[in-house]
Amino acid sequence: MSTQDAVAGAPTLEMVAARAGVSRATVSRVVNGSPRVSPEVVSAVQSAIEALEYVPNRAARSLVSRRTQAVALVMPESTAKVFADPFFASIVQGVALCLAGTEYTMTLLIESEVQSAKTRRFLLSGNVDGALVVSHHVGDHSYLGLTGGLPVVMGGRPLVPVQGVRHVVDVDNVAASEMAVDHLVDRGRRRLATIAGPQDMPPGLDRLDGWRRAVARHGLPDDLVELGDFTPGSGAGAMARLLQREPRLDGVFAANDQMAIGAYSALAAAGLRVPEDVAVVGFDDDRFAATAHPALTTVHQPLVEMGTTMAQVLLRLLAGEDVEERTVLGTELVVRRSTAG
Amino acid sequence: MSTQDAVAGAPTLEMVAARAGVSRATVSRVVNGSPRVSPEVVSAVQSAIEALEYVPNRAARSLVSRRTQAVALVMPESTAKVFADPFFASIVQGVALCLAGTEYTMTLLIESEVQSAKTRRFLLSGNVDGALVVSHHVGDHSYLGLTGGLPVVMGGRPLVPVQGVRHVVDVDNVAASEMAVDHLVDRGRRRLATIAGPQDMPPGLDRLDGWRRAVARHGLPDDLVELGDFTPGSGAGAMARLLQREPRLDGVFAANDQMAIGAYSALAAAGLRVPEDVAVVGFDDDRFAATAHPALTTVHQPLVEMGTTMAQVLLRLLAGEDVEERTVLGTELVVRRSTAG
DNA sequence: ATGAAAGCGCTAACAG
DNA sequence: CTGTTAGCGCTTTCAT
Numbered sequence: 051m052s053t054q055d056a057v058a059g060a061p062t063l064e065m066v067a068a069r070a071g072v073s074r075a076t077v078s079r080v081v082n083g084s085p086r087v088s089p090e091v092v093s094a095v096q097s098a099i100e101a102l103e104y105v106p107n108r109a110a111r112s113l114v115s116r117r118t119q120a121v122a123l124v125m126p127e128s129t130a131k132v133f134a135d136p137f138f139a140s141i142v143q144g145v146a147l148c149l150a151g152t153e154y155t156m157t158l159l160i161e162s163e164v165q166s167a168k169t170r171r172f173l174l175s176g177n178v179d180g181a182l183v184v185s186h187h188v189g190d191h192s193y194l195g196l197t198g199g200l201p202v203v204m205g206g207r208p209l210v211p212v213q214g215v216r217h218v219v220d221v222d223n224v225a226a227s228e229m230a231v232d233h234l235v236d237r238g239r240r241r242l243a244t245i246a247g248p249q250d251m252p253p254g255l256d257r258l259d260g261w262r263r264a265v266a267r268h269g270l271p272d273d274l275v276e277l278g279d280f281t282p283g284s285g286a287g288a289m290a291r292l293l294q295r296e297p298r299l300d301g302v303f304a305a306n307d308q309m310a311i312g313a314y315s316a317l318a319a320a321g322l323r324v325p326e327d328v329a330v331v332g333f334d335d336d337r338f339a340a341t342a343h344p345a346l347t348t349v350h351q352p353l354v355e356m357g358t359t360m361a362q363v364l365l366r367l368l369a370g371e372d373v374e375e376r377t378v379l380g381t382e383l384v385v386r387r388s389t390a391g
Numbered sequence: 392m393s394t395q396d397a398v399a400g401a402p403t404l405e406m407v408a409a410r411a412g413v414s415r416a417t418v419s420r421v422v423n424g425s426p427r428v429s430p431e432v433v434s435a436v437q438s439a440i441e442a443l444e445y446v447p448n449r450a451a452r453s454l455v456s457r458r459t460q461a462v463a464l465v466m467p468e469s470t471a472k473v474f475a476d477p478f479f480a481s482i483v484q485g486v487a488l489c490l491a492g493t494e495y496t497m498t499l500l501i502e503s504e505v506q507s508a509k510t511r512r513f514l515l516s517g518n519v520d521g522a523l524v525v526s527h528h529v530g531d532h533s534y535l536g537l538t539g540g541l542p543v544v545m546g547g548r549p550l551v552p553v554q555g556v557r558h559v560v561d562v563d564n565v566a567a568s569e570m571a572v573d574h575l576v577d578r579g580r581r582r583l584a585t586i587a588g589p590q591d592m593p594p595g596l597d598r599l600d601g602w603r604r605a606v607a608r609h610g611l612p613d614d615l616v617e618l619g620d621f622t623p624g625s626g627a628g629a630m631a632r633l634l635q636r637e638p639r640l641d642g643v644f645a646a647n648d649q650m651a652i653g654a655y656s657a658l659a660a661a662g663l664r665v666p667e668d669v670a671v672v673g674f675d676d677d678r679f680a681a682t683a684h685p686a687l688t689t690v691h692q693p694l695v696e697m698g699t700t701m702a703q704v705l706l707r708l709l710a711g712e713d714v715e716e717r718t719v720l721g722t723e724l725v726v727r728r729s730t731a732g
Numbered sequence: 733a734t735g736a737a738a739g740c741g742c743t744a745a746c747a748g
Numbered sequence: 749c750t751g752t753t754a755g756c757g758c759t760t761t762c763a764t
Contacts, residue, residue: 060515060539062741073751078743086749103537105515109454110741114756118450120498120518139480146501155513157461158499160487172496174401174446177461196444198401337678403757414735419759429733451757455740 061102070098081106112176121149121364122181124159124169136336137186137353141205144357145182152365154179166193173197180364183215185252191215201367205360207252217367219360219377223253226349226381227260228267230303230331233347235268237389239301239329243274245288245313247305254280257305257333274299278309285312293320300328301389307332307339307348310388314342329389344387352379402443411439422447453517462490462705463522465500465510477677478527478694482546485698486523493706495520507534514538521705524556526593532556542708546701548593558708560701560718564594567690567722568601569608571644571672574688576609578730580642580670584615586629586654588646595621598646598674615640619650626653634661641669642730648673648680648689651729655683670730685728693720 063081067074072091079087080095087095098104112118123145125138142158149156157178161169170193173181180201185191185208194202195213203217234242244261247254258275265272276291278284285304289312292299297320304310310332314324322328324344332339335350359377366373404422408415413432420428421436428436439445453459464486466479483499490497498519502510511534514522521542526532526549535543536554544558575583585602588595599616606613617632619625626645630653633640638661645651651673655665663669665685673680676691700718707714 060517063743064741074742075744075752076750079750082743088749091750103515105512107454107741108516108518109450109459110756111743112756113448113450113454113741113758114743116756123499142499146499150501150503150506155518156499158464158483158487158497160491162491165491171446174444175449176401177449177496341682404759405757415758416736416760417734420734423759427733432733448757451740452759453740454742454757455759457740 060107061104063104063106066095066098066102066104069102070095116176118177118179119153120155120157120178121361121368122157122159122173122178124161124173124181124183126161126184126186137334138184140353141184141357141360144354144359145361146357147354148358148361148365154365166190169193170196173200179368182360182364185209201364203360203364203367205356209250209252216375217363217373217377218375219356219363219379221351221356221381222378223256224260224263226333226351226383227257227303227305228264229381229383230333230347230349231261231264231268233383233385233389234301234303234329234331235264235270237301237325237329237391240270241274241296241299242270242301242303243276243292243296243299245278245285245292245302245304245309246275247278247280247309249277254305257303261303278305278312280306280308282308282312282315285309286316287312289313289316290319293317293322301331302328303331303333305333307334307336307342307346310346310348311338311342325388325390329391331383331389335384339384340386342388344390347386347389348384350382350384352381355379401448402445404445404447407436407439407443407445410443411436457517459518459520460494461496461498461519462702462709463498463500463514463519465502465514465522465524467502467525467527478675479525481694482525482698482701485695485700486702487698488695489699489702489706495706507531510534511537514541520709523701523705526550542705544701544705544708546697550591550593557716558704558714558718559716560697560704560720562692562697562722563719564597565601565604567674567692567724568598568644568646569605570722570724571674571688571690572602572605572609574724574726574730575642575644575670575672576605576611578642578666578670578732581611582615582637582640583611583642583644584617584633584637584640586619586626586633586643586645586650587616588619588621588650590618595646598644602644619646619653621647621649623649623653623656626650627657628653630654630657631660634658634663642672643669644672644674646674648675648677648683648687651687651689652679652683666729666731670732672730676725680725681727683729685731688727688730689725691723691725693722696720 063074063077067077077095080092159169183204185204185206191208191212194215202215205219207218207220246258262272276288278288310330317328324330332346332348335348339346339348363373404415404418408418418436421433500510523544525546527547532549532553535556543556545556546560548559548561587599603613617629619629651671658669665671673687673689676689680687680689704714
């Protein structure tokens with residue numbers, strides 16, 4: 051009853067072996083590039099493989115080898131607009147870029163908070179060799195603690211350490227913010243304010259921290275702080291409150307570009323000009339920064355590189371290498387009109 | 392030598408069986424929700440599963456069941472900027488949205504032309520139950536013909552039919568373009584031109600076709616056609632040539648927004664005002680359309696819905712249902728200032 | 733309703 | 749260098 055070939059399903063290793071007149075083990079060796087096979091046999095097997103268009107069955111292979119050649123990229127979904135945010139798009143791109151050169155593939159898990167159980171099950175059932183988790187927004191990553199030894203690399207430090215996760219690739223939000231403030235001071239600004247982000251998110255916290263450190267270093271007052279929630283509207287509101295508290299402020303650091311753009315409108319409403327009266331610096335270098343009026347000086351983050359780096363760290367982990375637990379990527383200040391003069 | 396539990400690896404079905412005092416077959420039945428199990432046994436097994444935090448091994452399962460509960464989303468990479476294009480981001484989002492409600496996961500394949508062999512091998516080695524292929528840009532999809540019976544759904548009709556692929560989800564570019572032209576005529580424009588896209592890409596072809604049909608239907612001349620390549624620069628060039636041929640044209644349909652924006656600058660250079668002298672309609676409703684000056688009237692495509700629909704079609708195919716081969720999604724004309732008056 | 737047994741397609745010792 | 753022999757963890761007849 052041996053259904054040899056033809057019939058239907060994909061050709062199996064056994065069929066290749068039969069055709070090449072060798073054992074399955076030998077075919078397996080050839081497929082996996084073992085050096086312990088004679089040249090003639092190798093070519094015989096290879097032609098059988100080509101003739102049959104044989105492709106190894108991954109399930110069978112990973113069942114025994116315990117490796118899947120796949121990594122998961124877990125992203126928080128919140129509001130389904132994951133991809134509207136260039137942050138995620140760039141990370142995905144970076145990861146894809148790195149993986150393209152390898153035999154690994156990427157499984158995208160859009161994590162809808164609600165069903166982190168599904169994510170956890172997926173991670174646990176041997177679907178992937180490791181996971182990349184983006185921790186940009188608030189969110190509970192505690193389930194990761196239960197993924198039993200699965201190598202995980204986080205992008206962006208989580209608010210609270212995640213049990214079992216040691217490797218993090220991050221941008222130095224503190225240093226970047228200090229750099230932004232230094233720039234304002236360089237431009238002669240002395241009465242500085244900041245529109246900070248939510249204090250329950252690492253970027254919100256760290257960017258405020260950076261602002262505080264820098265103003266302190268320059269011997270300037272650090273009282274002008276108002277919080278926003280990273281939306282333009284909240285930026286406008288925060289700016290209005292700041293102006294009410296200190297009409298003579300001359301420099302503002304917003305924790306992201308969206309809020310900086312919001313600040314623009316509040317400043318305009320108050321009859322103040324950017325940058326003549328008030329210089330503004332943002333953070334993210336998002337797609338509106340360059341086209342805003344005036345163009346916004348902002349901190350550019352290497353997001354694609356962050357994705358690439360996360361993937362690299364994971365791959366090295368999977369290869370059994372020892373990898374530094376914290377990788378910090380540098381940022382760059384993009385100077386535009388909003389801080390001119 | 393039975394390493395019962397503890398040790399290391401994930402708990403197996405066998406361990407659950409031992410703990411619940413039943414056979415592996417029974418545990419399997421419970422896990423797969425078979426009705427032929429007595430209630431007491433079901434709960435005994437379930438508590439064993441919970442106690443052990445058992446999760447079925449997917450490789451083993453799919454080795455025997457021949458199903459992976461995963462679908463691939465294949466996107467052309469060209470220039471690594473896949474995600475800079477909102478087209479792709481939206482498709483991914485739509486697919487994710489649909490899959491979120493199922494047990495399926497998505498494997499993202501960024502296809503770098505060069506290595507379509509890698510993609511093909513992946514598709515062939517039983518990694519996924521089906522594939523979604525985005526055919527937005529030019530590109531060779533012939534390898535899909537070799538994926539032996541793997542269910543495939545294309546997003547956007549391919550330039551030439553792909554062997555073995557019958558299911559396509561598409562936007563009606565022809566009808567949408569006709570709608571855009573009708574709008575220009577409604578606005579009293581009679582000397583119409585079009586900046587067409589590359590004629591080796593379906594959207595380029597179909598949008599020009601739509602323009603031709605509409606002007607013919609209105610009894611207007613169809614001679615004012617210039618080609619661009621979907622970039623702003625090419626749009627400006629095409630517009631300049633059109634003006635040279637017919638300085639008195641009063642309406643232009645550009646095959647995408649980028650070229651429409653390019654046309655703006657050529658019109659301005661010629662001292663013509665939009666919409667007073669020339670009305671302009673674009674296609675895509677990309678992120679610059681609404682903020683252009685003047686805001687651009689354009690055709691909005693339901694991209695997220697397209698992703699969702701592609702996924703739905705594939706899932707129905709996987710479920711063994713009979714699905715219509717061509718699904719056409721409607722478009723919507725977004726009227727803005729560029730065609731006012 | 734449940735168990736026993738037979739593999740799914742592959743890799744990995746272990747012999748030769 | 750190559751073949752033999754065991755399984756990897758699960759589903760699925762076929763009995764019972």
